[in-house]
Amino acid sequence: MHVAIINIGSLLSGDWREPFIDANTVVTDGGLISWIGTSGGVAEEFDYCDVVIDAAGATVAPGLIDSHVHVAFGDFTPRQNTVGYLESYLHGGTTTALSAGEVHIPGRPHDLAGVKALAVAAHKCYENFRPGGMRVHAGSLLLEPGLEPDDFAAVRADGVWLCKAGFGDVEGAKDYVELVAMAKEAGLVTTLHTGGCSIPGTFPVTGEDVLDINPDISFHINGGPVAIEDRYYDMIAKTEIGMQVCAAGNLRTGILAAEAAHRHDAFDRLLIGTDTPTGSGIMPLGMLYTIVHMAAVSDLDVAHLIGAATGNVARMFGLNNGMISAGRDADLIVIDAPLGGTKDTALDAMKNGDMIAVGAVITDGVPRFVGRSRNTPPTTRPITVSRSSVLREF
Ligand SMILES: [Zn+2]
Structure with missing residues (x-):
């Protein structure tokens, strides 16, 4: 399937260093972005496309990548006993979720066979399941005492590439030093719970512990x-x-x-996620709210923060989405100033502290909805399907 988005007012690249692309049209071919350029803005130019979406001057950005989601199985979270939450996140502009560990599975095993099997099963299930069209990278191996290099190699051979330090049966944070080193050696992306306890029965991880354990991502x-x-x-x-x-x-x-990252030329490594669903709840607009809140009460640039929720995540986790360029995954969102607000563009509205409108979401080259999100305010500009030969309503 080919999809064209025409009449883009502002095109964000996902790369915080060069956040804007001088073009008004993006075309996708199958699951990839195939062309970015400037067109006359009429549907007739794109006869070969199955769907043409008119952005009417709104902003297009890479789909947001939430690098901290506690998925379980299916589109269900046992923590808040809620179904359909991942599809809801997609309506908040999140097109990819990275598992932070399947810690909420009722009766979650802690023995070595159990933790390995859980990671492999979660990884393989979500390879075959896209809730609402969302891409989910699941199966984050939960580090437990006793895991050996062979165990890491075995799960890696079965496709697992994420692991999580935190919530294991280790005695204290120091026990993670060796486990994280072994996981890195096996080629897993290592992630570490940071800060005070999130739930009873866990222990805090201090700033000193983060430096000692040296994970890929805090x-x-x-x-x-x-x-x-x-x-x-x-x-x-x-x-x-x-x-x-x-x-x-x-x-x-x-x-x-974020300010420290800028000071030390480390902003490439700043990531935005939600850490939901948890005790803090389910937050379909959590990615957008975090960008909005951080930008509105600081001097941080909105376009930089969108980069921290897209291109930076892709870079740190080795993903093919998160940036808009030919050959990248066709995961795109159309965003706009919210109807009734005081600002004219999505980015100005975010800097103003307002929740924005998500007007369309495309994942894997397939439009998942066009016109209105079920979770955000409506767009100021009418985002419409100009032409479609697909027997499906968007
Ligand atoms: Zn978490």
């Missing part, structure tokens, strides 16, 4: 939901560790982390 570096000492943000920014700011964390320290 999860919810701003607290999940309780933050580390302020002085560690500059210290961690000077390492190679990814710095993930989460919605279900501390807004003040999230801004500290």
